[in-house]
Amino acid sequence: MGELINIKGAYKNKDAVSNVIKYVTRTRENETRHNELISYGGAGVSNYTEPMQMIHMFDTIQKLHGINYRKGRRMFHEVFSITDNEFKRLGCCMDAVNQMAVEMCMEYYNGGFQVVYGIHWEETKKLHIHFAVNAVNYITGRKFDTSVTGNLYRKQRFNEIMKEYYNRTAIYFYGNV
Numbered sequence: 001m002g003e004l005i006n007i008k009g010a011y012k013n014k015d016a017v018s019n020v021i022k023y024v025t026r027t028r029e030n031e032t033r034h035n036e037l038i039s040y041g042g043a044g045v046s047n048y049t050e051p052m053q054m055i056h057m058f059d060t061i062q063k064l065h066g067i068n069y070r071k072g073r074r075m076f077h078e079v080f081s082i083t084d085n086e087f088k089r090l091g092c093c094m095d096a097v098n099q100m101a102v103e104m105c106m107e108y109y110n111g112g113f114q115v116v117y118g119i120h121w122e123e124t125k126k127l128h129i130h131f132a133v134n135a136v137n138y139i140t141g142r143k144f145d146t147s148v149t150g151n152l153y154r155k156q157r158f159n160e161i162m163k164e165y166y167n168r169t170a171i172y173f174y175g176n177v
Contacts (some may be wrong), residue, residue: 002086002162004155006146007077011135016074017058024077024118024130025051036120038127039098043105044114044138054116058134061114065141076133076144080104080158087127089166094119096165101129103161107154112137113144 011020022028026037045054062074082090082097090096101117108115114134121127135144 001159003081004151004158005079005081006151007079009077011073011075011077012071017062018055020075020077020132021051021055021058021116024116024132026118027051036122038094038119038121040116040118041102041105042114042116043109045116058114061134061138062136065136067136073135073143075135076146078131078133080129080131081125082127082129082162084126086162096168097127100161100165104129104158105131107157108133112139114138
């Protein structure tokens with residue numbers, strides 16, 4: 001079962017959006033870990049594929065809802081870890097992992113939050129998906145829910161999505177089983 005981890009951090013400074021999105025997409029200045037990036041994308045960022053455009057879209061929503069006056073958190077950063085065995089159950093198919101990441105993004109987006117994902121593989125942390133989530137709901141202006149209940153719900157949904165892909169991948173590789 002995949003683990004959903006909330007990365008702790010204040011993310012209150014004006015560069016938080018830029019820093020987290022560039023980290024997730026491995027596009028930081030003088031990036032030394034670009035080889036860990038498998039792919040990235042997002043939801044609620046108007047089909048932009050360039051991180052600078054994604055950052056601009058997040059900032060626009062935050063300004064629209066007065067984050068400069070309200071202060072507080074600008075970003076949330078979550079990571080969904082996938083074990084080697086789970087990756088094998090997915091047929092070691094990066095296409096399936098990317099499609100899963102897109103569906104997981106829609107969980108945030110359907111709740112009213114822009115999100116950028118990045119799929120990474122590291123020797124020690126193995127395969128995992130980072131989610132940079134705008135702290136401000138693009139519809140209501142309310143903050144993102146990081147309560148225990150909200151976190152458990154996302155973890156459960158992400159694991160359900162992964163199980164759906166186990167089945168899809170098994171059908172693709174082995175036919176109707």
